[in-house]
Amino acid sequence: MGGEPFQPPDVAWSGVSARLASARRVTTCLPLALLAIAASALAVLLGVGWLWLVAVAVLAGASWAWWTIGRQVRSWRYAEREDDLLVRHGLLWRTVVVVPYGRMQYVDVYAGPVDRAFRLAKVQLHTASAHSDAYIPGLNPQEAARLRDRLASRGEARLAGL
Amino acid sequence: MNTIDPPPPARAVAGPPPPVADGAWHRVHPLTPAIRSWQALVVVLVVAVQDAGQNVLRQAAGSGLDDGGPDAAWLRTAAPVGALVLALVVGVLALSWRMTRYRVTGEALELRHGVVVRRQRRARLDRLQAVDLVQPLVARIFGLARLKLEVAGGSGSSIELSYLTDTQARQLRNHLLAAAAGLTYQTPQAPEAPERPIAEVPVPRLIASLFLDGGVLVGIVAVTVVIAAGLAVAGVAASAGLLPAALGVVTVLWRRFASAFGFTVTVSPDGLRLRHGLLEHRAQTVPPGRVQAVQLSQPLLWRGRDWWRVVVNVAGYTGRGDNQRTENELLPVGTRAEAVALLALVVPDLGIEPGEDALAVVAAGLDGDGRCPGGYLTSPRQAVWVDPIAWRRNGVRVTQEVMLVRRGRLRRRLGVVPHVRTQSCGISQGPLQRLLGLASFHLHSTRGPIDPVVPHLRERDAADLLSDQAVRARRARRTAPPERWLERPDSTSDRTGQPSAGVTPPTA
Numbered sequence: 124m125g126g127e128p129f130q131p132p133d134v135a136w137s138g139v140s141a142r143l144a145s146a147r148r149v150t151t152c153l154p155l156a157l158l159a160i161a162a163s164a165l166a167v168l169l170g171v172g173w174l175w176l177v178a179v180a181v182l183a184g185a186s187w188a189w190w191t192i193g194r195q196v197r198s199w200r201y202a203e204r205e206d207d208l209l210v211r212h213g214l215l216w217r218t219v220v221v222v223p224y225g226r227m228q229y230v231d232v233y234a235g236p237v238d239r240a241f242r243l244a245k246v247q248l249h250t251a252s253a254h255s256d257a258y259i260p261g262l263n264p265q266e267a268a269r270l271r272d273r274l275a276s277r278g279e280a281r282l283a284g285l
Numbered sequence: 286m287n288t289i290d291p292p293p294p295a296r297a298v299a300g301p302p303p304p305v306a307d308g309a310w311h312r313v314h315p316l317t318p319a320i321r322s323w324q325a326l327v328v329v330l331v332v333a334v335q336d337a338g339q340n341v342l343r344q345a346a347g348s349g350l351d352d353g354g355p356d357a358a359w360l361r362t363a364a365p366v367g368a369l370v371l372a373l374v375v376g377v378l379a380l381s382w383r384m385t386r387y388r389v390t391g392e393a394l395e396l397r398h399g400v401v402v403r404r405q406r407r408a409r410l411d412r413l414q415a416v417d418l419v420q421p422l423v424a425r426i427f428g429l430a431r432l433k434l435e436v437a438g439g440s441g442s443s444i445e446l447s448y449l450t451d452t453q454a455r456q457l458r459n460h461l462l463a464a465a466a467g468l469t470y471q472t473p474q475a476p477e478a479p480e481r482p483i484a485e486v487p488v489p490r491l492i493a494s495l496f497l498d499g500g501v502l503v504g505i506v507a508v509t510v511v512i513a514a515g516l517a518v519a520g521v522a523a524s525a526g527l528l529p530a531a532l533g534v535v536t537v538l539w540r541r542f543a544s545a546f547g548f549t550v551t552v553s554p555d556g557l558r559l560r561h562g563l564l565e566h567r568a569q570t571v572p573p574g575r576v577q578a579v580q581l582s583q584p585l586l587w588r589g590r591d592w593w594r595v596v597v598n599v600a601g602y603t604g605r606g607d608n609q610r611t612e613n614e615l616l617p618v619g620t621r622a623e624a625v626a627l628l629a630l631v632v633p634d635l636g637i638e639p640g641e642d643a644l645a646v647v648a649a650g651l652d653g654d655g656r657c658p659g660g661y662l663t664s665p666r667q668a669v670w671v672d673p674i675a676w677r678r679n680g681v682r683v684t685q686e687v688m689l690v691r692r693g694r695l696r697r698r699l700g701v702v703p704h705v706r707t708q709s710c711g712i713s714q715g716p717l718q719r720l721l722g723l724a725s726f727h728l729h730s731t732r733g734p735i736d737p738v739v740p741h742l743r744e745r746d747a748a749d750l751l752s753d754q755a756v757r758a759r760r761a762r763r764t765a766p767p768e769r770w771l772e773r774p775d776s777t778s779d780r781t782g783q784p785s786a787g788v789t790p791p792t793a
Contacts, residue, residue: 207709
């Protein structure tokens with residue numbers, strides 16, 4: 124775990140809220156669980172044996188998703204440095220993105236219905252590049268607002284042309 | 286947008302051309318609506334002429350035997366409706382023309398347009414990224430041209446003035462470029478910058494290059510084989526269904542040919558000027574320092590003649606829409622000497638170590654690999670498992686000023702990104718790469734055809750590259766040349782604290 128290149132020295136990483144895991148689990152595992160229940164109900168009512176297999180497979184998928192979501196959410200980290208913001212995430216496919224404050228064009232804060240139910244917000248950074256798609260999901264709304272203001276003010280101080 | 290105060294009365298554009306930057310509102314050319322909707326007009330005209338002709342014929346032949354029959358009755362009701370629709374369309378077009386006005390001031394170009402929803406757009410000239418003069422065939426017949434101004438504000442941030450007369454458009458372009466450069470002039474018209482030719486593409490070379498390009502060749506061969514097989518197995522009727530595929534290949538070929546026809550590159554104090562097009566003429570101007578990244582590439586079959594294609598990332602040239610690919614093309618096909626000369630123009634300072642040969646560094650990037658010198662950081666041997674063909678070519682060379690990214694064994698590519706233009710960067714690692722201790726380095730440039738990625742470096746190297754590049758880009762930004770490229774660097778004190786968006790809301 125935690126290979127060298129993805130752990131730059133002297134960087135204080137902050138994690139995202141654990142409620143993001145709950146939100147994602149609700150949106151992915153709950154439908155799967157309902158599907159499993161429906162399959163088993165049908166298996167009982169119709170007496171079709173192989174539907175049990177379906178139910179078990181779906182349940183297995185749901186528990187695997189449950190476990191992975193937890194790890195995935197824990198892998199989301201960000202760090203505010205003097206001149207840039209670091210965002211890293213991913214388990215199998217891992218990425219680190221470094222976005223200089225001077226390159227930020229604007230910052231978005233999103234919160235969908237599920238996000239709001241779990242008191243979460245997502246901060247998205249935009250530069251002139253389509254590839255530096257750095258976003259941090261699952262922040263506390265207060266933390267998201269603080270980050271947004273901080274990024275905006277730091278960006279203004281270090282603004283550069285294209 | 287509805288609260289814009291009514292524009293002052295527009296001045297007529299006729300007569301001797303006044304200085305372009307007079308700050309008054311002008312209208313575009315009165316023929317604009319006709320040229321914009323000429324296809325529709327042609328259809329209407331053809332239908333009308335056909336109808337009238339048939340009527341005449343019928344009357345001549347039948348000599349009023351049944352008074353035209355049901356056809357005449359249909360015509361009696363349809364004609365007024367048609368006329369009404371036509372009048373309405375013409376009215377709307379005329380109104381939209383009346384409502385379109387533009388104004389040029391010292392700092393900005395403003396455009397007001399729209400009938401129902403009034404829009405006003407203001408482009409700051411110091412944020413100008415490129416100016417295109419476009420002349421579609423029909424506009425060319427009438428001596429008109431469209432002026433397209435790209436400012437860096439993401440997609441859809443350009444301003445288009447269509448149509449102006451040829452001379453008007455050229456004078457306006459000269460003024461815009463002079464103003465964007467920070468140049469002041471006393472003459473009524475901005476001086477046209479002198480040009481020096483750099484490269485041009487002869488037609489035979491263009492045709493040969495199109496047929497030797499891998500993708501097109503594969504398309505041609507595939508379509509030919511399939512059609513031949515169809516003819517042999519199922520006869521003519523069955524293979525007729527394959528006609529659309531053949532047509533598609535022909536269309537692609539034709540489009541590339543027509544857009545790159547007569548391609549010339551010249552250089553002037555305004556920047557690079559590209560002229561090309563068979564039916565639709567295009568004259569693009571890319572000022573100095575607007576190129577975000579440049580890439581030299583060579584499809585496999587061009588290697589025998591050592592031809593190269595040069596493309597660039599320019600903010601605002603999104604490479605989408607009606608002119609995909611061609612907009613970002615600096616040279617569709619050229620010799621190595623021409624391509625390298627262009628690279629030197631776009632990136633004047635490679636920032637290599639003193640005593641080192643810049644041409645050798647570029648050559649190592651163009652066709653060298655891990656076994657030849659040139660100071661490139663390359664993929665280690667174990668990368669052969671994830672990148673069996675091109676792993677030796679993968680390489681990156683970092684100089685004081687730029688990053689050179691070398692890739693591709695079949696289709697060779699060399700990307701060059703100045704540190705000043707680095708937007709952000711990152712590294713990524715997939716599961717296989719992780720097993721082998723590899724990671725890929727990504728440099729993020731503005732939207733365009735070039736996405737500089739150095740795949741499969743050693744983990745340690747990629748991490749170092751990431752942390753060092755962040756520092757280098759920051760240092761380069763501090764000493765960046767001014768946006769107004771002809772201005773003295775010491776008179777730039779008023780440029781601090783500018784908003785970064787190119788299109789700003791009206792201040793009035």
